[in-house]
Amino acid sequence: MRRFSSVPFSGTQEQEQQLTSWLEQHKDMPGAAMPALQKAQEIYGYLPIEVQRMVAEGLGKPLAEIYGISTFYSQFSLCPKGAYKISVCLGTACYVKGSGKIYEKLQEMLNITGGECTADGKFSLDACRCIGACGLAPVMTINDDVYGRLTGDELEEILSRY
């Protein structure tokens, strides 16, 4: 399955300049690929093909190698984050309280899979580990708002607030 973000790339000249000057300075550093991708994600928020090409060319490395690293570490995202970042806790307590079903239902409602962003850039969905609110299990957060004791029936109403 080919992995492209459905959200069009909208990088700016400034962002590109920032990344290419970093790459220029660090291209001979051993093991530069990892920090380069971290820098790129810091600048762009995610690592679409356009950005990975810049990293590959800047470091003189094959794109497949850069892509391999970007898909190995969970800290890297190939999709942009939405204006509203939904995180569903799949930690043990939340999971036994049914957060897996909440996660699945959100994927259906938003028509995306976990890790992706809706085409309009509004919502992105991720699974996360324990956020320390086990007493409220199952828990999700939307940006800084916390929603607990979810059953699934209230999700539509919650999303409509954003």
Add this chain to the structure above:
Amino acid sequence: MEMVNLKINNIPCQAPAGSTILEAAHAAGIEIPTLCYLKEINEIGACRICVVEVKGARALATACVYPVAEGMEVFTNTPKVQAARKTNLELVLSTHNQDCLACARSGDCELQRLCREYGVDKTNAFEGEMPERSVDDSAAHMTRDNSKCILCRRCVAACAKNQGVGVINALERGFETHIGCAFEAPLAESTCISCGQCIVVCPTGALHEKDDTGKVWDALNDPRKHVIVQTAPSVRATLGECFGLPIGANVEGKMVAALRRLGFDGVFDTDFAADMTIMEEANEFLHRVKEGGVLPMITSCSPGWVKYCETFHPDFIPNLSSCKSPQQMFGALSKTYYAEKMGLDPAEIFCVSIMPCTAKKFEVGREDQSAAGEGVPDVDVALTTRELASMIRRAGLRFADLPDEAFDPAMGEASGAGHIFGATGGVMEAALRTAVETLTGESLAKLDFTEVRGTEGVKEATYEAAGLTVRVCVVSGTANAGKVLDAVRAGEKQYDFIEVMACPGGCVNGGGQPTQPASVRNFVDLKALRAKALYDEDAGMGLRKSHENPLVKKVYAEYLGEPGSEKAHHILHTSYVVRERQF
């Protein structure tokens, strides 16, 4: 060399400091099995088949990367070692597509052999979820079936390190890990140069060439077709390996006999076309030198190299010789000169080539390779050495018992210069024999240009002839080619003529050659042994120069005129394209 003393299975032995347990054991006559290890390019200790016990060590050690030390005691064959190897094999099998009976590598699979050796008696010792694995058959030359991949990463290493291409990598993580191109692009859209070096290092059937033998059987059984075959220089030096003959056995005669028994209407030699290539290429080179053309001129016989140049170094396209490769020159002449001579319609001729190469499958479909007109490709089907072996087996021919037969004369006579095309340096040496004699007008006293022989990745030499200094470079492995081109571009190196073969060691080590297990690949110099067969054949011949080949002279006299003539250009030369680097 500093040596250390150690004991392997209680037997005292010595090994160079810094060498590995695997190497020390091999020298002591003990083979330790490996799956992921490839000397110098893939020393990652990942598959854990090579585990051994080291006295005093906390856990089993991976022999492929564990250095020897003074006083070390190693045990390669204890019950603990055997059990660990067996378990590791069972774990590999737990996610392996076990469609073995229908697998291209059945009987020749390193995983299968190890399972037998280690007494794996259940293929489902660990049952559970199977990863989703895809098949990529988008490319013209090969298929990747990830359901048979054991993630050893030998292909990744060969592609990135030997070839400097790096089109594949391990993607994702853990259970999801698989080999693929960036962003899961299909191989056909990638920068793959079709060299097939990934295939020859694959231990299983995950990578194999596209099987085109069906098309050849169909043509052989079609009474309307005149089916002819040409065999590349290096195939005669390797085909015997598929039938249990020693590495480096020259089986030219038996190969010809086998092809005739398969039913081909003409059994010919690509080496004749290699001689033609030399005529055109030497002429082109001398023309460039005299007329101030683009130098260094770079050979164009190796389609993997040509695709690499077009993709990664398009600024050197004007340096590529415009000569078609010998395969394509043969095909072009078969559908023009030979068709005319035999009174055949070129469309009735079905030209098959037996090649050491998977990029040849790509090359037959290139643009500007149809001398007889649109819709009549110079070559119809390119088969690898392995595919020819499978046809010979299916036809029930007892290869070792076949008589030695000679090529058909119409397009079968070749010089020693043509034979050595199959090894790195061979094209250069063949070209020098003709170019120097053309320049001086005198017969060379010594025909061996030994400076350009040998399996090193980059060789340089300077020759003087008739007041002209020619600086030559011979490169094999496209990673080396990339480095040489970078040096030429930067003005650090000056050459007049460069030979490049995409595969390390040249065609004798091509991506279409018989597979050899890592146990052989890591400890035997395949390239040198196979190349020796070609150089020996050349040395034993009276006819060793392309321009003295009577058949070559005849083709020019009766059909093409002079080397570099308009007709020769139309039939024997081609053009190149800049290729996008998307994935």
